Amino acid sequence: MKILVCISKTPDTTAKIAFTDNNTKFDTSGVQWIINPYDEWYALVRAIELKEANASAVIHLVTVAGADADPIIRKALALGGDEAIRVNAGSQDSFYIASQIAEVAKTGGYDLVFTGKETIDYNGSSIGGMVAELLDLPYVSLATKFEINGSTCTINREIEGGEETCEAALPLVVSCQKGMAEQRIPNMKGIMGARTKPLKVVEPVAVDALTSVAGFELPPAKAGVKLVDPENMEELVRLLHEEAKAI
Amino acid sequence: MSVLIFIDTADGHVKKASLEAMSYGAKVAEQLGTVAEGVVLGTVTNDLAALGKYGVKKIHHVAKDTLNHLDAQVYTKVIAEVARATSATVIVFSNNVDGKAIAPRLSARLKSGLVSGAVALPDTGKGFVVKKNVFSGKAFANVSVTTDVKIIALNPNAYPIITGDGAAEVVAFNAAVEPGKIKVTQVTKASGEVPLTEAEIVVSAGRGLKGPENWGMVEDLAKTLHAALACSRPVADAHWRPHNEHVGQTGIAIAPNLYIAIGISGAIQHLAGVNRSKVIVVINKDPEAPFFKAADYGIVGDAFEVVPKFTAAVKKLKGVA
Ligand SMILES: Cc1cc2nc3c(=O)[nH]c(=O)nc-3n(C[C@H](O)[C@H](O)[C@H](O)COP(=O)(O)OP(=O)(O)OC[C@H]3O[C@@H](n4cnc5c(N)ncnc54)[C@H](O)[C@@H]3O)c2cc1C
Numbered sequence A: 001m002k003i004l005v006c007i008s009k010t011p012d013t014t015a016k017i018a019f020t021d022n023n024t025k026f027d028t029s030g031v032q033w034i035i036n037p038y039d040e041w042y043a044l045v046r047a048i049e050l051k052e053a054n055a056s057a058v059i060h061l062v063t064v065a066g067a068d069a070d071p072i073i074r075k076a077l078a079l080g081g082d083e084a085i086r087v088n089a090g091s092q093d094s095f096y097i098a099s100q101i102a103e104v105a106k107t108g109g110y111d112l113v114f115t116g117k118e119t120i121d122y123n124g125s126s127i128g129g130m131v132a133e134l135l136d137l138p139y140v141s142l143a144t145k146f147e148i149n150g151s152t153c154t155i156n157r158e159i160e161g162g163e164e165t166c167e168a169a170l171p172l173v174v175s176c177q178k179g180m181a182e183q184r185i186p187n188m189k190g191i192m193g194a195r196t197k198p199l200k201v202v203e204p205v206a207v208d209a210l211t212s213v214a215g216f217e218l219p220p221a222k223a224g225v226k227l228v229d230p231e232n233m234e235e236l237v238r239l240l241h242e243e244a245k246a247i
Numbered sequence B: 001m002s003v004l005i006f007i008d009t010a011d012g013h014v015k016k017a018s019l020e021a022m023s024y025g026a027k028v029a030e031q032l033g034t035v036a037e038g039v040v041l042g043t044v045t046n047d048l049a050a051l052g053k054y055g056v057k058k059i060h061h062v063a064k065d066t067l068n069h070l071d072a073q074v075y076t077k078v079i080a081e082v083a084r085a086t087s088a089t090v091i092v093f094s095n096n097v098d099g100k101a102i103a104p105r106l107s108a109r110l111k112s113g114l115v116s117g118a119v120a121l122p123d124t125g126k127g128f129v130v131k132k133n134v135f136s137g138k139a140f141a142n143v144s145v146t147t148d149v150k151i152i153a154l155n156p157n158a159y160p161i162i163t164g165d166g167a168a169e170v171v172a173f174n175a176a177v178e179p180g181k182i183k184v185t186q187v188t189k190a191s192g193e194v195p196l197t198e199a200e201i202v203v204s205a206g207r208g209l210k211g212p213e214n215w216g217m218v219e220d221l222a223k224t225l226h227a228a229l230a231c232s233r234p235v236a237d238a239h240w241r242p243h244n245e246h247v248g249q250t251g252i253a254i255a256p257n258l259y260i261a262i263g264i265s266g267a268i269q270h271l272a273g274v275n276r277s278k279v280i281v282v283i284n285k286d287p288e289a290p291f292f293k294a295a296d297y298g299i300v301g302d303a304f305e306v307v308p309k310f311t312a313a314v315k316k317l318k319g320v321a
């Protein structure tokens, strides 16, 4: 079984969000970069668990990014995974990225493609679905559990107000979220080993983006909190009812 | 030319998020000087013609029961067919669980630009620019769509439901439906409760509650307000509450009208999932808790004393003693 895990680089969850160049660019000064949490904790760790249960499984990582993503991809390799492919392209739009991943997936002949549920910077939740369509494969989104028995996969996915269990055969594209696996910390052996694992750099295929970001905005600042006396919950209810019209 | 809205159903019922999508799509149609039409897949119990009051003029219904469960691959092909037949130039989805599965596939299939997580009507003054949520609610991006056909996935609770008069013309659409490759074997729903992502009011609690045995008062408050329940990540990690209640950066992102946070400190990763809520109430015994900075109303006090009083006051308002 060959598994492809899509890895993206995102600002640390506590990063200050600010913009430069007349609000057209994310201000990266002082920003720490991490593996997108959904890709790391859920997609990658579940893939590693599948390999631990089936020694013949192979895990490849793919990222569409410039060389500045190499430390991130090395960290992902330190957690597990056999080799990484970096498509050497600056990030354009979701369709552009998905097209690059689909190209890698086609050439590599994977049985299973895992993505995270969404990137915590663009919040597209789109790339998994686009890759699946470009490969004409079934897609299970927002998966919370993934088991495999032979070539049949049993997957739980989120639905409004609950979960659904479904079955599908390989090959398959799955977007992963909480529930799939538990966070892991890379150990020394993994970190040492990651240095010598292959990180292949390939050039992007020519694809036109379908969208572009014209600019960013920050939400208006909150007016400030109105404190209510803990002894006077009638007053809170009155404010919520009359002022905020929320109840 | 038309604006086509995907009308999403669960167990044959049209979802609330779709009423928002229809209201939004009808407004986009008005902006573009065209009509709003809808597409419904699978068997439904709702009176589809009555959906005309949300602004859709015509509804294309593919009433095959093999479409009763989502298979994004199958749905995409059918919706693409309807989009072609109606010469849709804008296709609107809710950015709910189903929208997240289908809209990206349709975008790749039609090579049409997608804006997922839209929070406002498109700016059609110069080009076609849609505001969307980015950085987990901490900012917005204005995304320009450059393709002829545009796809928008509208965030739940970002656009109001607008009702008017009128009935929609309902037509059967005869699409080639191929057998799906995903077989749904079981559906588990938190019974009788309000789904978290659709809830108008969410009552949420954190580690400040000390243990799962103390959730009774939180459930009482939620029940009184007809609210959904949520929790912080450590609470779900400690198995005090089920994982599907975990909100935040790595959990579910919500945008209710009212979010009530009890004994939650307000870490940035928690805020990332709830900062799109319209009104935030924070109950915390520590006046320095960071959550107060993001709150509209704050109560500095012990949750074990405040919450039962709060519930009693709501009951009084609602006239249930
Ligand atoms: C990458 C990453 C992702 C994360 N994702 C998420 C996420 O998605 N969601 C999330 O929630 N967290 C997330 N976290 C964790 C987050 O950083 C915080 O640790 C977490 O939100 C804290 O939960 P809490 O507020 O319940 O607990 P605490 O921080 O322990 O806060 C408890 C609060 O309760 C108050 N309190 C105590 N007793 C009482 C009382 N009797 N009455 C009233 N108040 C009381 C205290 O003053 C305190 O403010 C993430 C962390 C990381 C690093």
Ligand SMILES: Nc1ncnc2c1ncn2[C@@H]1O[C@H](COP(=O)(O)O)[C@@H](O)[C@H]1O
Pocket: A006, A007, A008, A009, A036, A038, A039, A043, A062, A063, A064, A065, A091, A094, A097, A101, A114, A115, A116, A117, A118, A119, A122, A123, A124, A125, A126, A127, A128
């Ligand atoms: N530049 C990228 N390179 C590789 N994978 C990516 C990239 N961007 C996003 N992904 C994958 O696609 C998922 C969804 O991303 P998005 O659609 O942007 O929310 C992420 O969780 C990653 O697994």
